[in-house]
Amino acid sequence: MSKSDVVVIGNGVAGLVSALVSANQGQKVTLLSYGAGTFPLNSGLIDLLGYDDAGNAVENPIEAIAKVADSHPYKKIGVETIKEAVKFFKNVVASEGHPYVGDVDQQQWVITGVGTLKPTCLLPESMRGNKCFKAKEIVLVGVKELKDYYVDMVAENLPKELGEDKKYTVVSIDTGLQGGRDLTTRDVAYWADTDAGYSSLVSQLKAFAGAGKVLVVPQILGTKGGTVYQKISKELGCDIVETTGMPPSVNGVRLRDALLSALKKKGIHVIENSKAEHVEFRGNKAVAVKAGGEVRLQTYEAKKFILATGGFYNGGITMRDIGAPKEMVFGLQVEADCVEETWANKQLFSDKKHGFALAGVKTDASLRGVNASGKTIENVYVAGRNLSGYDFCFEHSGNGVALGSAYKAAKA
Ligand SMILES: Cc1cc2nc3c(=O)[nH]c(=O)nc-3n(C[C@H](O)[C@H](O)[C@H](O)COP(=O)(O)OP(=O)(O)OC[C@H]3O[C@@H](n4cnc5c(N)ncnc54)[C@H](O)[C@@H]3O)c2cc1C
Numbered sequence: 001m002s003k004s005d006v007v008v009i010g011n012g013v014a015g016l017v018s019a020l021v022s023a024n025q026g027q028k029v030t031l032l033s034y035g036a037g038t039f040p041l042n043s044g045l046i047d048l049l050g051y052d053d054a055g056n057a058v059e060n061p062i063e064a065i066a067k068v069a070d071s072h073p074y075k076k077i078g079v080e081t082i083k084e085a086v087k088f089f090k091n092v093v094a095s096e097g098h099p100y101v102g103d104v105d106q107q108q109w110v111i112t113g114v115g116t117l118k119p120t121c122l123l124p125e126s127m128r129g130n131k132c133f134k135a136k137e138i139v140l141v142g143v144k145e146l147k148d149y150y151v152d153m154v155a156e157n158l159p160k161e162l163g164e165d166k167k168y169t170v171v172s173i174d175t176g177l178q179g180g181r182d183l184t185t186r187d188v189a190y191w192a193d194t195d196a197g198y199s200s201l202v203s204q205l206k207a208f209a210g211a212g213k214v215l216v217v218p219q220i221l222g223t224k225g226g227t228v229y230q231k232i233s234k235e236l237g238c239d240i241v242e243t244t245g246m247p248p249s250v251n252g253v254r255l256r257d258a259l260l261s262a263l264k265k266k267g268i269h270v271i272e273n274s275k276a277e278h279v280e281f282r283g284n285k286a287v288a289v290k291a292g293g294e295v296r297l298q299t300y301e302a303k304k305f306i307l308a309t310g311g312f313y314n315g316g317i318t319m320r321d322i323g324a325p326k327e328m329v330f331g332l333q334v335e336a337d338c339v340e341e342t343w344a345n346k347q348l349f350s351d352k353k354h355g356f357a358l359a360g361v362k363t364d365a366s367l368r369g370v371n372a373s374g375k376t377i378e379n380v381y382v383a384g385r386n387l388s389g390y391d392f393c394f395e396h397s398g399n400g401v402a403l404g405s406a407y408k409a410a411k412a
Helices: 013-024 061-065 073-077 079-095 151-162 185-193 195-206 227-236 250-265 398-411
Strands: 002-009 029-032 108-111 117-120 137-143 167-173 213-217 239-242 269-271 275-282 285-292 297-307 368-370 376-382
Touching: 002 013, 002 285, 013 029, 013 079, 013 250, 013 297, 013 398, 029 297, 061 079, 073 079, 073 398, 079 250, 079 398, 137 151, 151 167, 167 195, 185 195, 185 250, 195 227, 227 239, 250 269, 275 297, 285 376, 297 398, 376 398
Parallel strands: 002 029, 002 297, 029 269, 137 167, 137 213, 213 239, 297 376
Antiparallel strands: 108 117, 275 285, 285 297, 368 376
């Protein structure tokens, strides 16, 4: 049996950040991790709020957050907590060699893998698309044998976003890698980590670089945070920008590695492949979680629990029959408007919020979970995608809510 001050369940942004904040307060933390979080999918960008309820683009995220509906998790988290959480996050990633730029009061822009622009708030400098706004020429770089990156599609769409007055050039580089299969951005980023790969990348890109130009590349500038970007942009003598892209997301994994490294330095006990299955309660308090693999469950006692299991997207909440959603660990109440017609729109990226995305665990003002009989569980806090009242895809707020709620849950 293990005893901690805090047991965190789930290893996405919400789980890793809440574990770090708790440990920073001197608490003994155990993190039960299962799967990889959404990191390999989500480009590691921290969107705070991209669009308001009416679908209008938000210019100043923190101002717009102050006006969200009462049902939105940001209302419970609070503007000041969000500012503190952002500061905390930026300090952590900077000290891990993967610094993020941007702040709560100004939207930043990234170029997507299909050549559209997407708002975000915190991002590594290598992905800051704003650098293209003033460029005279945009050089769109494809990579031979790279799958799921269509440079011609980027070339077709980007001028519609950045303006036709710039010059757009399409070029290609060759890694020379031969693995008997198509390459992923991860393969190319690993190649750029090596001395030979890096030299080849620089010499090929130099042929297209020049004053007034910005080179746009998929996420290939190494696996280790800002190091390759800083070096290469100096050597090229012009800016270079990474797009988002299809999974596996190199930058999502860079962010996960940075947070895990910080966790390790804090001595946080990370139990891998450990799925929380059952809970022991005493009155309105949880006392222990049982978790483990297929064969044997271990008991993890704690004074406080933070539930960060990712909601519908990652198995934290499931629903076998319409109308009966279930939170899988503590049996907490799930708020959901289970109307078949509005549960899921035809298109994922739709002009309406999805019913399933708004569904989530019911919490009190401090983010403590509420059980099926309407009682607050005194020592169980809920963070991230488990929370009800927001559609991250519609409003672009996924990692922002994860970060803010994790910070609030850990500080409570
Ligand atoms: C394709 C895609 C792209 C996205 N792009 C962006 C973006 O660009 N910017 C942005 O801000 N947001 C983005 N998001 C949203 C963002 O990724 C999520 O909202 C946010 O990361 C959720 O974090 P989380 O920690 O709550 O959950 P998750 O990342 O889902 O992590 C939950 C973890 O808990 C684990 N778990 C589940 N049940 C248990 C259990 N019983 N025991 C132990 N562990 C368990 C899961 O396996 C998982 O590893 C994107 C999401 C998707 C799907």
